[in-house]
Amino acid sequence: MSFLKKSVLVLTISTSLVVATTSLAQPASSEKHAIYATELRQSVFKLLGGNMGPLGAMAKGKIPLDAKVVEKNAIRINQLSLMIADYTRTDTSKFDVKTEALAKIWQEPEHFSKNIDKLTVASSTLIAAAKSNDEDAIKKAIGGVGKTCGGCHDDFKED
Incomplete structure (x- = not known):
């Protein structure tokens, strides 16, 4: 089975899981x-940011591009994307918790799920580009992942 076919299979399975989990x-x-759920959710996003940071620096030429590091971080981002729905399952919007997450996450679950799916697809594309x-292709795919992150921030994260 080719890498692309495996990616599509994983995407299909993950999409089904995201939709089921979000509902x-x-x-x-x-x-x-609410505090505990918020801390767990923030942990996933901190890990995403920690893996995205070096990729952005490589894409901008601030550090040398290293395909092996790109692949490793893209795999991590992909795996984390599959966890987002699980760690946003608890609606914390009724409590005064320290968070930048907007209540729209729980008010617009289909929209949020689509954004998660975009990250899963973009990180799969980055894995293939790194290989x-x-x-x-790597720089373009890094930009694709960054665009999905930014799009979700625009819709679901406080400024």
Whole structure:
């Protein structure tokens, strides 16, 4: 089975999981529960940012492009993208928790799920580009991942 076919299979499975998981969102049962859920959610996004940072620096020429590092970070981003729905399942919007997440995450679950899917697809594309060792393709694919991150920030993250 080719890499592309495997990517499509993983995407199909992950999309089904995201839609199923998002529809199961439940309100936090207490402030303590909301704080804990927020901390877990923020951990996933910190890991995403930690893996995206070096990729952005490579795309901008601030550090040398290293296809192996790109591939490793793209795989991590892809895996984390598959976790986002799980860690946003608890609706914390009714509690005063320290977060930049907008309540739209839970008010517009289909839109949020589509954004997660875009990140899964973009990171899969980046994995393939990294394997190709084509610098232009890698930089373009890094830009694609960055665009999906920014789009989600625009829609679901406080400025």
